Amino acid sequence: MRDRPGGGAGLSMAGGGGGGERLPGMLRTVAALVLLAQLAGRGAHALYFHIGETEKRCFIEEIPDETMVIGNYRTQLWDKQSESFLPSTPGLGMHVEVKDPDGKVILSRQYGSEGRFTFTSHTPGEHQICLHSNSTRMALFAGGKLRVHLDIQVGEHTNNYPEIAAKDKLTELQLRARQLLDQVEQIQKEQNYQRYREERFRMTSESTNQRVLWWSIAQTIILILTGIWQMRHLKSFFEAKKLV
Numbered sequence: 001m002r003d004r005p006g007g008g009a010g011l012s013m014a015g016g017g018g019g020g021e022r023l024p025g026m027l028r029t030v031a032a033l034v035l036l037a038q039l040a041g042r043g044a045h046a047l048y049f050h051i052g053e054t055e056k057r058c059f060i061e062e063i064p065d066e067t068m069v070i071g072n073y074r075t076q077l078w079d080k081q082s083e084s085f086l087p088s089t090p091g092l093g094m095h096v097e098v099k100d101p102d103g104k105v106i107l108s109r110q111y112g113s114e115g116r117f118t119f120t121s122h123t124p125g126e127h128q129i130c131l132h133s134n135s136t137r138m139a140l141f142a143g144g145k146l147r148v149h150l151d152i153q154v155g156e157h158t159n160n161y162p163e164i165a166a167k168d169k170l171t172e173l174q175l176r177a178r179q180l181l182d183q184v185e186q187i188q189k190e191q192n193y194q195r196y197r198e199e200r201f202r203m204t205s206e207s208t209n210q211r212v213l214w215w216s217i218a219q220t221i222i223l224i225l226t227g228i229w230q231m232r233h234l235k236s237f238f239e240a241k242k243l244v
Contacts, residue, residue: 046151056132063154064193065124067186070158071096071150073131074114078145085147089113093134094148101125110134118158124193155189156182 051057063069075092076085090113098107100123107119121127133146159182165175 046149048147048149051131051133051146051148053133056130057148058128058130059150059152060126060128061152061154062125062193063121063127064186064189065121067121067155067189068158069119069121069127070153071117071129072115072153073111073117073151074149075133076147076149078147089146092146095132095134097130099128099130101127124196155186 049057061069073094073096075089075094076087077089077092078084079086092113094111094113094115096107096109096111096115096117097105098117098119100106100121102123106122107117109117111117129152131148131150156179159179161175161179164170164178170178
């Protein structure tokens with residue numbers, strides 16, 4: 001879990017006569033969870049970028065295992081006459097490809113000028129999300145510029161809670177509890193992912209230290225053998241010159 005603020009301050013409720021009456025332990029725990037879930041705001045971000053006719057743009061997203069990711073995109077084609085981006089680009093398609101940390105393709109599909117792609121991670125780590133247009137099938141885009149609006153949502157941010165509340169007939173309190181449970185579950189996944197990263201880093205450090213140790217031993221052996229060879233060579237040289 002990256003930079004997750006932890007811990008919750010004890011909350012109190014002012015009572016009559018200036019005294020402070022502490023909230024019950026259950027409410028304090030719920031309040032701390034609410035604060036933690038609100039501060040753990042990683043998982044949804046939007047951006048836009050420009051690509052050329054044959055350009056491919058890729059993004060790296062660190063995702064825990066068994067986490068759903070939803071991406072929404074919208075394209076706008078540059079109009080040379082009006083010198084502005086058109087509100088829509090009918091007929092233009094986008095190809096989306098997603099690779100897991102092992103380089104395995106988990107999604108490769110052709111979409112329209114505006115679309116939505118979804119995938120679930122099965123391996124924790126850096127996932128590569130690439131987009132490029134089918135510009136060869138659209139003469140209007142030849143030599144032009146395309147603006148792509150991309151919104152990526154990870155984990156509990158992919159849930160449509162108003163739809164869930166309407167489907168399951170949840171009250172506002174039940175819906176908030178459902179959101180807290182989903183956020184805590186996502187935080188736990190992030191913590192597991194950080195432990196996984198820490199373990200991999202430790203293994204890499206130990207492997208590097210071991211290689212450095214063996215390299216030092218090999219250097220020492222080479223120096224000793226070189227010294228022995230030089231001494232034998234000098235001795236044979238002096239004996240040949242009858243100096244010894």
